[in-house]
Amino acid sequence: MAGARDNPPDPATGKTFVITGASSGLGRGVAIRLAARGANVVLAARRTGLLEEVAAEARAAGGAALVVPTDVSRPEQVQALAEAALRRFSRIDVWINDVGIGALGPFWSIPIRDHARVIDVNLKGLIYGSHVAVRQFREQGFGTLVNIGSIDSEVPLAYQASYSASKAGVLSLGRALNEELRLDGQERIKVATVMPWAVDTPWWEHAANYSGGTPRMASMDDPDKVVEAIVQVALEPREEVAVGWKAKASAGSHKLAPDLAERVSGEVAHKWQIEDAPPAPATTGTLYEPMASGRTVEGGVRQRMERENAERDRRRH
16 A cells, blocks of 8 residues: 555546647657657557657657648637547546747738738637537536647747737637636636747757748757646646746736837847848748658757858858
8 A cells, every 4th residue: 555655646547639730840759749648549540640640650659640630720620629538538538729830021021821820820729629628528517628829929020920919819719718717617627828938949940931041049948848848737727827937027028118029039030030130031831732851850950050050160261
C-alpha cells in the first residue's frame, strides 16, 4: 500500500485528448508527450499519412491513438472529429485546439482571400472546435478546453496583421467562455488559453509569405518548452498562460505601456522580417493545401537563420 501511495497514477493515463494540428509542430509534440504518459490521443489534421506516422509513434510511446483527418475550417468535419473520438473512447477529457496558419507581409500586399483563410482556420476553426467541445463537456459534466493563442493575442505584431487579429479573438473567446461557464454553474469545465512567444516549428515554413524575405523572428523559443506548458495546463488548467520569460515580459509591458510595446515589437518585426531577411518569393504556403515538408516538432528555423545571418555578415565585411 505504501508503494501505491508513493507512486500515484499519472493524471494523463487513460484520459482522452483530442488534438487538432497534430501532424507537426506543437500538436505533434503534445500528442507524443501525452501518449508517453498513457493517454488516449485523437489526432486531427489534413495530412492523413503523416497522422498515421504520429499515431504509430504515439502507440510505441505507450498510448492509444486514433487518426481523424480534419480540416478545422469545415464545421461538419470538426463535428465528425468529436463523434469519432466518442465512438472510440466514450468521452473527451481534454480538447486542444492547436491548429494555426499565418500570412506574413504588409497587410495591403497580402491578398484578401489569404487574410480570410487565416481567419477561417485560426479563429473560426477554434470557434468550431470550442463549440463542439463545450457542448460535449456540458453533457458529460466535465472537461478542459485548451486553445493555443500567441503572444500576438496580447501584443499585435506588424507584418502579421490577420494572424494577430485571429489570436486576439482566441483570447477573447476564452475569456468569454470562462464567464459563461461560471454563470452556468459549470465548475468542472475549464477553458485555458496558452500564449507562446515565437516558436521554432514548421509554422514558419507553412506560412503564406508576401514579405519578400524568408520567414523569421528574433529569439525563437524551443518547442519543447511550449509542448510541456500545453500538457501542464491541459492537466492543471489555468485561464491564461504566457509561456516563457519573453512572452511574460512582452505581455506585462503591453499592459503598462501598450503604445510603446507595440512600437518596439513592430521595430523588431521590421528588422528581422523586412530588413535582414534574405529574399524569398511570394507563396500561399499551406493556407489551401498541405505540403509534404515540415513534418517534425521542431522547424529548424533557428539553424537556418544562423546560416542566413552568417552569410549576410560575410557579405557585409
